[in-house]
Amino acid sequence: MSNGKLSYFMNKSKSLKDRNFDKTIKIALLSSYTINGFYETLKVKMSEHQIGGNIYVGAYNQYNQEILKDDSELYNFKPNLTFLMIDTRTILGEIFYSPYSISAEERKKNIEKKFLELKNLINIFLNKSNSKLIITNLHVPTYSPYGLYETKTEYGFHSMISDFNKRLEVEFMKNDSVYIFNFNQFVSKYGNDNIFNIKQFLFGDIKISLDYIPFLADEFLNYILASLGLSKRCIVLDLDNTLWGGVVGEDGFDGIQLGSNPQGNAYVEFQKHLLALNQRGILLAINSKNNLEDALKVIDDHPNMILRRNNFSCLKINWSDKVSNMKEISQELNFGLDNFVFFDDDPVNREFMKSSLPQVHTVNLSKDPSQYSIILQNLKEFDTLKITKEDSERNQMYLEQQNRKELQNNVVDLDDFLKQLELKVSLKLANEFTIPRISQLTMKTNQFNLTTKRYQEEDIEKLAKDKDFFVGCAQVVDKFGDNGITSVYIINKQNKKEWIIDTFLLSCRVMGREIEKAILSHIISDAKNNDVDKIYANYIPTQKNKPIENFLSNCGFKHENDSWVIIPKDDFKLPDCIKLIEE
Amino acid sequence: MSKKLYTLIGRIMDVPVTELNDNSSPETIPSWDSFNSYLLLDELESEFQTEFSIDEVVETKNIADIKKHLKNHGIILDD
Structure with a gap:
């Protein structure tokens, strides 16, 4: 999980140019604690999704007044989505610190009262505004003055907060204008020790540490995307x-x-x-x-x-x-x-x-x-x-x-894309380092394999020593990394004027990138330099190598008797997108 | 390391590094408000992997104070 630092969003928001976005939305942020930086972060994250619009930030801990007053700035702003961020300390007041100064019965009454207050406030908001309302539920602390006895306590500190959350959820379950954001789960995900920074709280009533404001903004952004119908399907x-x-x-x-x-x-x-x-x-x-x-x-x-x-x-x-x-x-x-x-x-x-x-x-x-x-x-x-x-x-x-x-x-047409890949094909000889891989490729490769001849390591060793044969392989590197040795070609040069391609294969890992043409162009130019008149090749169909049934004809080979042939003195172009290196 | 400190402060306060010196403080930098102070301390703590005490935070009046605290935490700022 990564996100930018808050200062990144603070600076970035200054450089956001006024643009016309396809989608716009009006967001109001109300809170019971300091949320500086939230506005800027949300603005930047919205612009990254091509969403424009205004964000209204209510005054610090004035959400009651904003909602109760008929002509408050909140209502004049006419938001589409309103986020109400409340916190456990503010809602519970002194009970947050001293839950056991009162009886279980009193705690229950207290929660009942706090819940009705909030419910009343929400209903007032819904009557006065057309905005959807998203309310953060309350974080249930892990701490309790009762310690391990907490779970043995009737309607204890933790239970009362969970009860508040449950009532909130049930009350608005069927109401499409109100959504409960599970802030308690958000804290579980990132950890209370990360979300709450005691110094920031003591200095500035910051209840979500500055580093985690971007993460909460991400969660809120999901409501914005969903309400604009930008969800993926x-x-x-x-x-x-x-x-x-x-x-x-x-x-x-x-x-x-x-x-x-x-x-x-x-x-x-x-x-x-x-x-x-x-x-x-x-x-x-x-x-x-x-x-x-x-x-x-x-x-x-x-x-x-x-x-x-x-x-x-x-x-x-x-x-x-x-x-x-x-x-x-x-x-x-x-x-x-x-x-x-x-x-x-x-x-x-x-x-x-x-x-x-x-x-x-x-x-x-x-x-x-x-x-x-x-x-x-x-x-x-x-x-x-x-x-x-x-x-x-x-x-x-x-x-x-x-x-x-x-x-x-x-x-x-893939030309432009292939050029961007910065493909390099290094041609290598069969030697003690490459022979195991060459053999492995002949054994394993099915799809791009003209003849599907299987060769054990010993076979390759023998062929590599044989003057009538040439065994080569190619390593493919692109800007994303090294694909390793992914192609093998074996040429039968017994007849000095007429070479035969014994094996020509490419691992499926690098298919579709013109690698095969680059290697073929090398074989053909090598033949040309050696005054070879014809190169013969065969396509032996198997159940697996159908993808390349037209490969030879596409490369200019002509059908001759039961075989395919190409004349080396006719030029064969190396694909533009590939740099060929002979080692 | 001093350069790193000045770059960080410049970025958070949105002022050119050349305008910063040991005496720079909320009095001389208009954008150095209380919220940016928290932001600065938060980023100093993660950048230099240390934690300031509440006393240190309160006592921090200018950049010289920040340097002093960092030095007390064993962080050497050579120019």
């Missing part, structure tokens, strides 16, 4: 390493991580929380580069899969890029891109989404899957002021919609 999920661990196309149905061990349990935990959101009406969709069959087999048949096909309103499991898929999901579900939250473990995909479709809320997912469910639970993007029966039925509605649509594949 759909979570779009990647599959491999997002809903389960590993790559189903590589590791297979039995090889993915889903339940059964700590890592696998992390994905199950994540899915359980997603299911709960789905049950309350948040739609789920899939946006994944995968073979449809492989993915659906897991979704339909994996014993530990929590989310099944009918939990998803839209499935985009194909080889199109994620941005095109996202646009299609938006069209098919028929709501705007700003309704979507996107989960993907791959930072490159996330960056592509963020830069192409900034309206989509792309979640900064941790590298560690154990954090996925925590990150999901901390998202406030789904908060709404109302949840209805229709919400939970929404899923079924979209499911039917989905059945009417056909899967479509779109191609989008």
Whole structure:
């Protein structure tokens, strides 16, 4: 959990230019204690969500007067949302310090009286204003003068405050104009020792320490977003390493991580929380580069899969890029891109989404899957002021919609995005350091693999020593980091004039980034320099390598008998977005 | 470290660092009101990872006092 320091928001608010925002709202802040800095923080946070508007801050501890007086500044301001921040000390007065100076019966009467006073005040406000009212409930201290005997005490100090909170909640349960913000839970989340700073309290009646004002502002911002209808409606999920661990196309149905061990349990935990959101009406969709069959087999048949096909309103499991898929999901579900939250473990995909479709809320997912469910639970993007029966039925509605649509594949020009990636491909020879990985890639790679020839380490060692063969591999680095050795190519040079591509593969980790073309361009120019007349290649179809069935023809290879051939003396262009380095 | 102190004060009071010296105080800096004093002390405590006593807070009248307190907390401010 991170947030800026209060002084950051204080300074930033000064530099906020007057802009015309799409959405505006009028907010009133009333409080029983010092809330300096809250205005500035909320203003900055609203502007970050493209929300403009005015904020009225009531005078220090004058909320009673503001609400009771007919023509108070509060009513003249005509707020849309009013936040009333009250605190336990102010409401209880001396009883806060000396709860046991009176009997249990008297404590009960006292709470009854305090509650009726507040209820009366709220009703007066509702009569005079059209604003929704959000009231913070009371923090229940952990301290008690009775110490461990506290829980043995009838209507004790803690019980009386909890009772006050309960009455408040019950009283306004059915009233759509009043919301109770659970401030007591807010304190639990961040800790009383952090929220309450005794020195700040003694000096300035500051009851929420300055460092935590931005966190409380975040909570209030959720009401603002929800009241403006800016809540998100759909979570779009990647599959491999997002809903389960590993790559189903590589590791297979039995090889993915889903339940059964700590890592696998992390994905199950994540899915359980997603299911709960789905049950309350948040739609789920899939946006994944995968073979449809492989993915659906897991979704339909994996014993530990929590989310099944009918939990998803839209499935985009194909080889199109994620941005095109996202646009299609938006069209098919028929709501705007700003309704979507996107989960993907791959930072490159996330960056592509963020830069192409900034309206989509792309979640900064941790590298560690154990954090996925925590990150999901901390998202406030789904908060709404109302949840209805229709919400939970929404899923079924979209499911039917989905059945009417056909899967479509779109191609989008990715040049600009790829250039921004600053891709570097380093070509390496087979040696004692690279051979284990080369062998591993030939054993594991299924999708982008022209011939799917499997080679043990010993085989690669042999081939590397053989003068008639060339074994190379490539390491791919981009601005987000090192993808490691992710490509292997083996050339049969037995015939000096006619080379044969024995193996050409690329890990799915780096697919779709023109890496394959860069490596191919190197092979072709190498052949040209060696006066080779023809390079032959084969595509041996398997159940898994369908994504590259057109790769050779797309690269200019011509079909000749049962093979594919390219003439090296014809120029083959190195993709602009890639820097090729020979080591 | 002195530079760090002045930068922090300048940022919170929203005044150029060049206008600050040991004698700078609420009397000389208009934006140095009581709330900004709390804000300053709060950020000093987290920046220098220390805690001021209530006496120290009350006694702080200018930047020289802040330096004195920091020194008493074993925080060396070299220029």
